Amino acid sequence: MPVEEFVAGWISGALGLVLGHPFDTVKVRLQTQNTYRGIVDCMVKTYRHESLLGFFKGMSFPIASIAVVNSVLFGVYSNTLLVLTATSHQERRAQPPSYTHVFIAGCTGGFLQAYCLAPFDLIKVRLQNQTEPRAQPGSPPPQYRGPVHCAASIFQEEGPRGLFRGAWALTLRDTPTLGIYFATYEWLCRQSTPDGQNPSSATVLVAGGFAGITSWVTATPLDVIKSRMQMAGLKQREYQGMLDCMVSSARQEGLGVFFRGLTINSARAFPVNAVTFLSYEYLLHSWG
Numbered sequence: 103m104p105v106e107e108f109v110a111g112w113i114s115g116a117l118g119l120v121l122g123h124p125f126d127t128v129k130v131r132l133q134t135q136n137t138y139r140g141i142v143d144c145m146v147k148t149y150r151h152e153s154l155l156g157f158f159k160g161m162s163f164p165i166a167s168i169a170v171v172n173s174v175l176f177g178v179y180s181n182t183l184l185v186l187t188a189t190s191h192q193e194r195r196a197q198p199p200s201y202t203h204v205f206i207a208g209c210t211g212g213f214l215q216a217y218c219l220a221p222f223d224l225i226k227v228r229l230q231n232q233t234e235p236r237a238q239p240g241s242p243p244p245q246y247r248g249p250v251h252c253a254a255s256i257f258q259e260e261g262p263r264g265l266f267r268g269a270w271a272l273t274l275r276d277t278p279t280l281g282i283y284f285a286t287y288e289w290l291c292r293q294s295t296p297d298g299q300n301p302s303s304a305t306v307l308v309a310g311g312f313a314g315i316t317s318w319v320t321a322t323p324l325d326v327i328k329s330r331m332q333m334a335g336l337k338q339r340e341y342q343g344m345l346d347c348m349v350s351s352a353r354q355e356g357l358g359v360f361f362r363g364l365t366i367n368s369a370r371a372f373p374v375n376a377v378t379f380l381s382y383e384y385l386l387h388s389w390g
């Protein structure tokens with residue numbers, strides 16, 4: 103099993119993550135809290151109350167976990183294509199796989215990465231939703247002191263299953279949308295590259311950026327449900343399950359609730375995924 107794809111997936115994912123984390127914090131807060139009037143209001147309040155550091159809350163854990171998550175995604179994707187088409191990454195420009203194979207490989211990568219991502223994503227979302235400013239003498243401490251304390255508290259209060267809160271919604275979000283992600287990337291690369299040649303850096307940037315936007319637009323409804331399930335039982339209300347969360351969110355806030363965070367998700371998706379694909383292709387190309 104070729105391992106370069108796993109390593110390239112890890113490094114490229116980490117670069118994209120740092121770039122996109124401030125957008126991600128705003129998105130999570132808009133999806134789970136009703137105190138903001140929109141993106142700008144959320145950004146201004148976060149900055150005033152918590153300074154620039156507020157935008158980077160919950161980032162240390164995803165940075166550590168991206169090693170696992172993104173390398174599973176890209177590694178499983180590439181190795182599934184190898185099984186389906188018997189072509190390595192280097193051979194795929196000369197013998198391009200069908201879009202059906204690309205889609206199936208993307209869904210497989212998405213399905214497996216969702217289970218690795220679930221506990222890390224839960225902790226990220228819980229920390230991003232703590233709106234207390236940095237600890238000052240006399241001020242009440244936030245519920246979680248950091249990622250390890252957050253993981254330990256969830257484990258103590260809810261047992262190991264607690265760490266997988268929202269995992270079903272995450273799996274349903276990621277399995278089809280990662281198929282769409284890789285199929286869009288491949289399609290856009292092939293549209294602007296002569297047969298058999300490698301896409302230029304500009305093509306990879308644009309195709310990666312639009313693949314990110316397309317997949318996040320389709321992922322947003324389940325992303326909202328996933329974030330709410332992850333916050334359930336804390337400040338927010340408890341839900342009976344995913345369906346109950348969908349129905350009661352729509353009843354209380356209208357169908358527009360499923361598109362909360364869509365604009366910020368798309369704005370974040372372009373740079374993050376442009377950089378992720380560019381560094382992924384660059385690393386695999388330079389390793390031969």
Ligand SMILES: CN(C)C(=N)NCCC[C@H](N)C(=O)O
Binds near residue numbers: 118119275283318375
């Ligand atoms: C729609 N979904 C779930 C995705 N496209 N996932 C792939 C993640 C790529 C990048 N780390 C990001 O966070 O955008």
